[in-house]
Amino acid sequence: MNKMDFPAQGSTELVPDADVNSPEALAPYVDNGTDLFSTDRYVSEDWARAEWERMWTRVWTLAGLAADVPEVGDYFKYDLGPESFIVTRCGTGENDIKAYYNVCQHRGNRLVMSEFGSTTSFKCMFHSWEWNLDGSLKNIQDRETFREEVVADNPPLTEVRCEIWAGFVFINMDPDAGPLEEFLGPLPDHLKAYRFQDMKIVKDLETPWPCNWKIGHDAFIEVYHVHAVHPEILPFFHDTEAQWDCYENGMTRQLLKFGEISPKFADQESLNDGLKMMLGEVDVDPADFDGEPNEIRKFVQQAKRKWAEARGIDYSAYTDNQLTDDWNYGIFPNVTFNAHPEGLLIQRFRPHPRDVQKMTYDLMVLIHPVPDDPNYSVPAYMGVEEGTDLSGEVRPERRYVEYGEEGLGPVISQDAYMMAYVQQGVQSRGYKGARYAETEQQLRHWHTELERYLNGEK
Numbered sequence: 001m002n003k004m005d006f007p008a009q010g011s012t013e014l015v016p017d018a019d020v021n022s023p024e025a026l027a028p029y030v031d032n033g034t035d036l037f038s039t040d041r042y043v044s045e046d047w048a049r050a051e052w053e054r055m056w057t058r059v060w061t062l063a064g065l066a067a068d069v070p071e072v073g074d075y076f077k078y079d080l081g082p083e084s085f086i087v088t089r090c091g092t093g094e095n096d097i098k099a100y101y102n103v104c105q106h107r108g109n110r111l112v113m114s115e116f117g118s119t120t121s122f123k124c125m126f127h128s129w130e131w132n133l134d135g136s137l138k139n140i141q142d143r144e145t146f147r148e149e150v151v152a153d154n155p156p157l158t159e160v161r162c163e164i165w166a167g168f169v170f171i172n173m174d175p176d177a178g179p180l181e182e183f184l185g186p187l188p189d190h191l192k193a194y195r196f197q198d199m200k201i202v203k204d205l206e207t208p209w210p211c212n213w214k215i216g217h218d219a220f221i222e223v224y225h226v227h228a229v230h231p232e233i234l235p236f237f238h239d240t241e242a243q244w245d246c247y248e249n250g251m252t253r254q255l256l257k258f259g260e261i262s263p264k265f266a267d268q269e270s271l272n273d274g275l276k277m278m279l280g281e282v283d284v285d286p287a288d289f290d291g292e293p294n295e296i297r298k299f300v301q302q303a304k305r306k307w308a309e310a311r312g313i314d315y316s317a318y319t320d321n322q323l324t325d326d327w328n329y330g331i332f333p334n335v336t337f338n339a340h341p342e343g344l345l346i347q348r349f350r351p352h353p354r355d356v357q358k359m360t361y362d363l364m365v366l367i368h369p370v371p372d373d374p375n376y377s378v379p380a381y382m383g384v385e386e387g388t389d390l391s392g393e394v395r396p397e398r399r400y401v402e403y404g405e406e407g408l409g410p411v412i413s414q415d416a417y418m419m420a421y422v423q424q425g426v427q428s429r430g431y432k433g434a435r436y437a438e439t440e441q442q443l444r445h446w447h448t449e450l451e452r453y454l455n456g457e458k
């Protein structure tokens with residue numbers, strides 16, 4: 001199927017004259033068929049086991065931020081399903097970051113228990129075996145009490161692949177995996193303008209959700225649910241005319257227009273409060289705007305350029321549309337990026353170590369710091385609380401929030417609320433499997449890729 005045959009509710013090419021190599025170009029449609037998608041993926045322990053063996057242990061996943069290990073000896077812990085990893089800086093070079101399984105080679109104790117830390121060596125709390133930052137063995141306590149054959153190999157820590165893109169540390173348990181850059185496909189190129197490596201973290205939160213990790217993830221690579229779950233954003237968010245692109249390796253994206261009224265919103269004529277807010281954010285008094293509401297998006301794009309220039313902020317690398325829109329990427333298998341010129345919302349969906357019906361949801365917000373500017377804000381839906389230090393000078397502590405507790409921000413809380421009910425519903429004998437709209441083609445693309453891993457095609 002080419003895009004000409006495509007029904008009206010499918011992807012909209014937002015920049016019809018975009019060069020094929022431009023980040024804004026519409027990707028060729030990927031036909032992933034029309035089959036229903038089985039529900040065992042959300043409830044079956046066999047499925048979860050296969051997923052671990054055939055997918056999780058073979059893909060690159062986002063472990064954390066290189067900025068969290070600035071000095072030699074700094075480390076952070078990254079837990080994924082039943083595994084735990086240590087990511088540490090072992091030298092001063094930009095890429096001198098290594099990752100190890102977080103396990104002592106003596107009797108298997110976890111080496112590191114804290115989320116973040118700084119050390120000169122990794123010493124086990126059980127019998128004091130010790131390793132250097134580069135993973136080589138430093139000391140075996142009372143070594144003379146071991147028969148030499150037992151320790152002759154001076155067991156190092158078991159290393160996992162570790163690569164960095166734009167300040168993000170990814171790891172891969174598969175020693176034979178291809179490089180990260182190849183896995184990410186066109187994403188690094190598309191997202192270059194945002195300079196993620198220069199952003200600073202201002203929000204870091206972790207919360208357990210009572211659902212399979214894929215139920216959580218599914219809800220964030222589509223916007224079909226916006227009219228029902230987040231109707232308050234319809235006055236300034238076009239939820240039906242978006243560009244949906246699918247790429248190799250299960251990667252997806254949505255180019256989502258802010259600054260246009262959804263056709264599902266009743267009042268198409270008035271300059272509503274949402275649009276006024278967008279004008280205010282770029283220092284334009286709504287009273288001074290004499291155009292039509294449907295001209296706001298383009299107007300704000302130009303106003304934001306001037307707004308940035310006046311503050312010495314360099315927005316020259318961004319396209320006009322990037323200045324207003326949400327560039328929303330699904331990074332297979334378990335991360336979404338919502339990129340804006342001001343900042344980036346990262347969501348990560350991690351499987352529970354044992355229970356297929358539980359997951360961990362991680363939320364991080366990064367921003368380009370602008371000290372001493374009370375007018376600088378990040379998009380409201382990101383849930384950055386008022387009073388948050390936006391200077392980027394203080395790394396916020398990671399917060400642990402129970403399901404249903406405040407902290408996610410109003411929009412994501414609305415999504416979170418649904419999750420428990422979807423998990424219950426998909427187990428019903430009365431449910432036959434997922435049927436996807438073309439506005440949810442990202443889900444079909446993503447689940448097709450997952451099935452390739454499970455079928456042994458990957």
Ligand code: FES
Nearest residue numbers: 104106107124127
């Ligand atoms: S388990 Fe680590 S030193 Fe014994």
Ligand SMILES: [Fe+2]
Nearest residue numbers: 219229230415
């Ligand atoms: Fe949502």
